Amino acid sequence: MADREHDLLGIDEMTFDSAGLITAVVQQHDTREVLMVAYMNREALVETIETGKTWFFSRSRNRLWMKGESSGNTQDVVEIRYDCDADCLLVLVNQVGEGACHTGELSCFYRRLAPGIGHVALDVPIRTASSAFGEVIDGLWDVIESRRGASPDESYTARLLSGHEDKLLKKIAEEAGEVIMAAKDGDREHLRYEIGDVIYHLLVVMARNDLTPADLAEELASRRK
Numbered sequence: 001m002a003d004r005e006h007d008l009l010g011i012d013e014m015t016f017d018s019a020g021l022i023t024a025v026v027q028q029h030d031t032r033e034v035l036m037v038a039y040m041n042r043e044a045l046v047e048t049i050e051t052g053k054t055w056f057f058s059r060s061r062n063r064l065w066m067k068g069e070s071s072g073n074t075q076d077v078v079e080i081r082y083d084c085d086a087d088c089l090l091v092l093v094n095q096v097g098e099g100a101c102h103t104g105e106l107s108c109f110y111r112r113l114a115p116g117i118g119h120v121a122l123d124v125p126i127r128t129a130s131s132a133f134g135e136v137i138d139g140l141w142d143v144i145e146s147r148r149g150a151s152p153d154e155s156y157t158a159r160l161l162s163g164h165e166d167k168l169l170k171k172i173a174e175e176a177g178e179v180i181m182a183a184k185d186g187d188r189e190h191l192r193y194e195i196g197d198v199i200y201h202l203l204v205v206m207a208r209n210d211l212t213p214a215d216l217a218e219e220l221a222s223r224r225k
Contacts, residue, residue, distance in 0.1 A: 015087040029078040029092040035100035036108045052077050060215045070222035073097030102221035160204045172201045
């Protein structure tokens, strides 16, 4: 990117962290609903100001990305504010398309923690199938990560993480075959069980190759048309 004069934009007043990033809270300009939280580096902030679209820095992919570059769910910037310490941005936007969240929700903050806490009672949030699945995957991922360094004699997951990868890949192929057979047999319960096995082993191979559920979510979201 060509060198540009940024002083008049106020960027030099911002406080970026040790990784060169600043937190950006994205809010719908008219309803004030918080849509998402992401990170910008200096270059992403410049792109956001100059293009009028939100740009962020992906820590997992180590690159810039424009919101909606694949999905079409872009964000038109209305105003950018920053806090008293100049280390957090509030980006007011007009959300275009289905929403800001890769799940299809308008906002990434569609779930509530501890409903009813405080003086004002809150309704219990509707637990959608997609959110429940995400919670289970996150929990399973935490378990897999916790098995790193565990004794292979005491944990099947630890054996998969530390053993020869060919055995894990062979196991995935075997389980995929079981899914095919269960589907052809029309055995719903067996199919559900075998799909669970495949997903578990895929998560393990992801862990071995330094991929996370967030990386997978980003990849799947980029394929949405």
